[in-house]
Amino acid sequence: MDDIGQKDGPEQRGLSIRAARIQDVAKLADVSTATVSRALATPERVSPEARARVLEAIVKTGYVPNPAARTLRSQKTYMVLVVLPDLANTFFSKILRGIEETLFEAGYGMIISDLDGSPEKEAHFAAFTAAGRVDGAILLNGHLFGQSREGEGQPARISIPLVALCEAIPGADIPQIEIDNRAAASRMTQHLASLGHRSIAYVSGPAANILERERFQGFKDGLETAGLTFDPALVLPGDYTIEAGVLAGQDLVARSNRPTAVFCTSDEMAIGLMRTLFSAGLRVPDDISVAGFDDIEFAAVAEPSLTTIHQPRRELGQAAASALIDLLQGRPSPKRIRLETELVIRDSVAPL
Amino acid sequence: MDDIGQKDGPEQRGLSIRAARIQDVAKLADVSTATVSRALATPERVSPEARARVLEAIVKTGYVPNPAARTLRSQKTYMVLVVLPDLANTFFSKILRGIEETLFEAGYGMIISDLDGSPEKEAHFAAFTAAGRVDGAILLNGHLFGQSREGEGQPARISIPLVALCEAIPGADIPQIEIDNRAAASRMTQHLASLGHRSIAYVSGPAANILERERFQGFKDGLETAGLTFDPALVLPGDYTIEAGVLAGQDLVARSNRPTAVFCTSDEMAIGLMRTLFSAGLRVPDDISVAGFDDIEFAAVAEPSLTTIHQPRRELGQAAASALIDLLQGRPSPKRIRLETELVIRDSVAPL
DNA sequence: CGGCCCTATGTAATCGATTACATGAAACTT
């Protein structure tokens, strides 16, 4: 016998209050536990009288089904894992909110994993999914994980439904929710060119990043469409952070023949870059035009306000969550969703 | 018999790969399941030979303990709930990261609940904790929940370890991790006064908010210390968002005798407010000084860069997580931790 | 050398809900 008593109603436990179990409800409603379970899961299969008694007993006892027991038996956790590279990044938080909203409405909880560039954490979360702690996952990090250990025997890898958000995962046969980064970047580039800019710098994301590759491609497309030639010297390395923008700005300031416009592939970089330009006494957009990407909240209130590409972040999160829920509930799920972006014209870009 | 086979090794299941169970490991290592369990939980109570065989079998099978089964038996979830009012708010994301880091290191996962001002969600998450889905919770929302239903019978409310972060919860006997809002606000106010400002506006947080009450108190303290009289007309309502700052700015711009300095109780409001001032042709800090609170990333790169109060956000998250882990593991936990803030002097505030 | 204790291990109860199968009564069918 264990140290914890059982078979008593919760009220008999004296000091240590224990949650009501399905048995307590069954006893109170004078039915079997099976009937209680059915009254909740498939009400139409229970007589109205029994159902009423059960519901009353549930209210009386304050019964809430034990999720661990339920999961153990039914193999469903009603939990979703969200994997992202950096929780502290402004860009993600509104996406998360969209995800959370939609999951919540469907009765799912959200577990967050901030990878933080650590392979160790990645391995941990691979095990996490394998252990059946979540029913599915939304990946914002641009690659699958758990591809590791192939050593001894059968790694017993379990595959759960996955959805890729923002960063498409090449070769993975899972729903991809994204924007058309290439087209958006091309559009911005053409916008700059249409205002007379011939020398346009590009502040990139991390080279390995899919987003970066697409946007870079779009940048080159845009140049070509505008009849401009691509100049590798005008590509500045970045990683989407404010600091990267600051550094790129220092690079620009130090140059003798500066470009007349800079296309930053994130708003954070654009804001950091403008900061450096101001400190060096340059004015935006009079001396140099600056464009961003993402349309985060601060873009509209930056000084000058930032011309950028608007991404529907909340909707992206919602769409990803919906797609995953479809998968989890056995419904057909869209293979690829591309949400519309928008060119938002503000004050940081001016005609040459 | 159920529809799912059992008692076979996972490799016999053909197409649908199933995770290895403790039984599979036991069979392979030629020991009982109890020994496997002990080899993991209390290695010193298992002979070195058996332990070695078990570990080998675990590697071979890729065994990961089933969390649902473990939770069901041991009543521990190794999950922590983080409750916050708004996930999309920049201020929280770095705190979250601090929490996540610390929880992760201790082997805990993090479930996030964005309350979004919805009582419905609050009730849901109260049930969540009651159902034993998490071992503890960190509250960033300034109040306890689940205080609701007191109606029929015994509501069977379970109390789990809690920690309050940032927003102290009056009357709750739980660890509180925070900064000294009152002292910090007083300090900023005195700073403004020391530069010669006599007419200082205050942009508040939500009136019901504890943070707001403390900061407001601090603001009045600061005025008093500086020998200035408090003028209710100089208090502008806000809610910590960019938009609130924009609105407060409009109010200020419309006034005939404007204050010479504005103390915003969040950086987001300060940035929104500066935006409005610029649009109206006012210059910061030449025409009006603006101070913020929080020191979010954008404060340093705003134009002009923002004088503000630095909050150690990551450390706040870490401290809260540590305190909760202490509680969960039965160690004594500090009742109240106050982390140091810092007055960060930048360019948005100038002498009169 | 018999009794005692300690160590290593196994057996099986247990956590709480779900659900396959069994049962019995009522409602149809021919």
Place this chain on the structure above:
DNA sequence: AAGTTTCATGTAATCGATTACATAGGGCCG
């Protein structure tokens, strides 16, 4: 009227790990 179907419900197996208790062997003491 006998047989069949349907419906409501109960019984008990099951999910997978933990752990109280039982047991067996070895070492030690008097």
